[in-house]
Amino acid sequence: MNIPWKKLILFSVSLCMLFTQTGCWSSKEIEDLGVYVALGIDVAEQTEFEKDVNAHGGHYPKENNITATVQIVPKDSSKSNSQQGSPSAGKSYFNEQLTGDSLLEIFRQFALRRDRPLIGHHLKVIVVSQEISRKYSLEQLLDFVLRDNDIRPSCLVVVSDEKAIDALYSNDPSEIPAFYLTGLVDNSYLSNKIMPAVSLAKLDATMQSGQSFLLQNVISYKGEHKFSGAGIYDSKTKRHIGTLSQTDLEGLSWLQERPKGGVIKTYDARTGSTIVYEIKHTKGKIIPTVHGDDISFHVKVESEGWFMEDWAVPEIPGDEDYIHKLEEEFKKIAEQQVKQALDKMQHKYKVDVGGFGEKLRIKYPKVWKKVKPDWDKTFSEIPITYDIKIKIKNQGSSTE
């Protein structure tokens, strides 16, 4: 029997090649995927559907610790077709909620309900409710998110006043709350009442470094949102311990080194009318001084800006004297803001969220090493002096 070796080998090799065609292992068409752009974490509260299903035996062993909401875009076209005729109901996203005790498991539960598996590549914002972050440390809540290979560390994290679900709901049908929230964060150059964006990467770094930190707070009411103030997180427990208001944030912003925008408003002493100064450029420096065991900080702030709005009647001509007077007024207001913020930081909540520890670390690393473990406590007893200088460069288009 003459075995045609060559042919046999060629045949078996081609057969093996066919194996590669069974491949395309990782391929999944994009329209078969559920892209979710926002994630909300809340205290556990089962939805109607869940309660119903559980009653019918569709439950699995879990402790109801958190409710996770995902915002999936785009909306299924078949669904929107069925709502033809009602112009306000054509939303471009929809939210899904499930309750459980592990984020990953909840996500996999979604696979039992929707035909499109979730992918986190485009996750833009994570909203954590105040309530849940008082119960659990942020490290616990966000652990899955930090480990997942899909979710990008560029995603933003914010805190919501009430429920996270509310923050992810919007009245306006054409806008998607996730994009709206991330867009708001970009506005920090316009106003110093908004914090700079906190991405997952930064958050992770801050949590690992053992410092207290702030997260932007979101207030929602009936589908409309506002960035207001910030939530304070303790360095040791990583839990929410309080809030700074908008004005506190303003005060805090003077201490930090980033150039920012914003306004200072004051009232004219005589007439009580509003005068407004627009901050164009601020240079803030925190200077730590160490004498033996005594640490103290001095804050130097120099700000330049434009004098933008004056309600005084009659119009006061903008001459040198007037300008100087105004500068003094604004300075007083700024100092007041700073004092208020420092007060809250040092005395009410006893945390350092202004970046003082960083400055100490850079200038006196050896001292920092000593005080680091108990920094928050030490900080609340450190004297801080400040010195603010305001300069009005420009009066805008009208000189009066």
Place this chain on the structure above:
Amino acid sequence: MWSKILSFVPEWSIWLQAFLVVIIPLVILKVARWMSSSIRKGAFTNPDSQQKQSSGDSSSNGSDQAQGIETGAYANIKLTGHYTTDLISSRETFGQNADVHIREISLYGTDTPAAVMYVDGLVDQELVDDHLITPLMLRGVPELKQDAFIHPENAHLLKGYLKNHLLPVSQVEETESLQELALGVLSGKNALIINGMPGALLIGSAKGKTRSIEEPLSEALLRGPRIGFTESLSDNTGVLRRYGSNQSLFIQKYEVGTRIKKDLVIAYIQDIANPEIVAEVKKRIEKLDVDAMLESGYVEQLIEDDQLSPFQQVQNTERPDRVISALLEGRVAILLDGTPFALIVPTTFSMLLQSPEDYYERWIPGTFLRMLRFLAAMIALLAPALYISFISFHPGLIPTKLALTIIETRKGVPFPSIIEALIMETAIEILREAGIRLPKPIGPAMGIVGGLIIGDAAVQAGIVSPFLVIVVAVTAISSFSIPTYSAGITLRILRFIGMFSAAILGLYGVVLFILLLCSHLARLQSFGVPYVSPSVPYKLSDWKDFLIRAPMSMMKKRPYMMKPQDQDRKK
């Protein structure tokens, strides 16, 4: 302890995979070797090269012809000097052809019978009438010399006298054999036999109808000489001479083809070209052994280094200015009678994307156009593959807003992206092939029809997504911008392979494909010059002409990759 070691030993599937990892390339290697050796063995090479070679310039007089071994019909018949015998043997052999005419005349003065034989359609009527028959019939041999020729012993002087005094023709050859006479007459020369003269004279050459010199269709430029080669070899070498009028332009003629003989010419500039390259070219041409060399494409395929490669290693062009600039860089040109396409060797990768227009414009537009072409080549190669890998494998790498739009538009599409892309690409390729053969008025319209309507209809029908139509359209347009047609075909083929590798392994597959392609290019050589010069090996002076086109005054040296003898362009 033992169990710890055991825990490291991989399981049986790993053994199997390791086995496969080794076996499969081994088998592929064996198959490839077998294929290339069978290609080498079979075709068309003459192991003992005994090619007929006629040297010298084309304008000089033909000298002795090499005595080859004659084969075929009426071989080895000598021409006697006897008029009637020769006439009869001619008549009965090639004279049987309907288009061979024999005109019998007699020499003035001696009244010797003579005959002129020529082929209809190839004859230069003027030559025959004025310069051949007229002097023989009207002037003939003058009185004083006539005695010399009456005697048979002096017959051999007749030839000399005719050649030197009587025939005011520039091309005269002698022959003694009937075979050569037949070949000469049938290829357009005019034969003259005279009673008493041993052998015959072959006079003149064919003057058939040839095309006028016009711009080549396939390589039209916006700026540049509007001349192209024609099918007649002598015209082409004439154009070359006129262009590169220099005494070191060396033209060497070979005859290829055993049944249908054609002239093949090698041209190079003697003191620039690297002698090794020239020797290699000569060696390969001398080895050729085909019965008919119909087009220069035959020559190209038989002398190239690696027949299994999708990249062409010999460049073909219709434009003399391309040939001349290549010669000035130290390359060698090959021209074949019967086709306007000249070959240029050695070829490197960068030549495929260059166009002479780059040099005729100033350097800023030249650089811009060249970079644009590179970009277009990249797009033409990789765009569908990248589309497939992003849509099917890595949706996270697309910008979010775009991803959302794509999801919306792809909702109704039933096919996975690879099938979609294959459908559209195949349709475009078929359209393109069809477009070449359509008559001129319909061609462009067909393009528009195909592009707009079919694409739109496909989207409406829900077969493909609109995003894919854009990708495919951009790819098609990019591949049109490549100056050499053959390179365009190569990229089209490779694009399909890229799509398949993207379909299996996504972006990683695309990277592997690029690596495979670059490895292949790195291994490829064309006549001893690495194919990927001038980008490697790093020679800064060569880079002036690669991606950018440096200002004219900076390009003083010839490219180093050809290792020319004379580096300086100014001389």
Place this chain on the structure above:
Amino acid sequence: MKHPYTPITTTQAAIMIINYMLGAGILTLPRTTVEAVNTPDVWMSIIISGLIILLIGFIMVKLCRRFPGKTVFQFVPEITGKWIAMLISMAIILYFVVISAFEVRVLAEVTNLYLLERTPTWGIVMGFMWIGIYLISGGLNAIVRLFEIILPITIVIFVIAILLSSKVFEINNLRPVLGEGFMPVIKGLKPSLLSYTGYEIMFVIMAYMKNPEKGNKAMIWGTAIPSLIYLVTVIMVVGSLSINGMKTRTWPTLDLMRSFEIQGLIFERFESLLLVIWIMQIFSTFTVTLYGASIGSAQLFKRKEILGAMFILVALIYFIAFLPNDVNQTFALGDFLGKVSVCLFAILPALLLLLSVVRKKGGQKK
């Protein structure tokens, strides 16, 4: 198959070293050094280890120049006896093989994690190895030419990526400089030395160089450029993610690229770029080590063809790549390789040089 080769130029030798050095190390270097140093002064460790490697490289070059035209496997038997030489050669071959396997394994891990989640590992690795085999069968010149093509692409994309990530860069993360003194810098030397493995290929390629006397120049360039790249990478990673953020990330460099988005460009995300060039660099490292090992085996067993040895080694590499059971074991393997490289290629050349001088073997340097 031994193709008739043209000798490689100095630049080409430098490029081989550069491509070999840039490999899996780029992704893990920030984390391993920061874990050891714990201050933002890691960049100093990198510069210093670069200099140390340069010195070691000089010793190596000097040794090779005493035996022009011979690779290490050919001249070691002349210095020591036959049996010791065989041991040394086998150690070097084994080292190359294990490095190959390590690179392949890291490639499989990262690709699996970030690019192709559900693809079985053999699908990722097999195609990769086959292309490597294809390239090597073209001979040394083909390898070098491919490297010359890959390197500019790598550098261009790398520069683009770095410039883009300056968006999240904060200089404060790098301060204070030398806050805790010089000791941490010394501690950081060991893990950073590991990433510089690559200069040892000079042992093999000096034999094929056109101008061996310029070997030092090749070594300098070959070490300087990867040092620069490592330096910039570490500075950007530490500056953007800060020490604390980095310590818990498995692949910090990739996370750096993922930690920002730029709206409005064609790509919003740039990790794909980094992954593309990184895969190409791993390919080059794999190819070079496989080539080194094949040449070694061929010369050890006195054969001309390297193809046979190459196939056997490929199977061996495949095995070893799958030996570590999880990611941590893979990193442990990497650390181990670093230590071995210091012994084999730092101490050994010095010893050999000494021996050859003492025993008066080898010609004078030209």
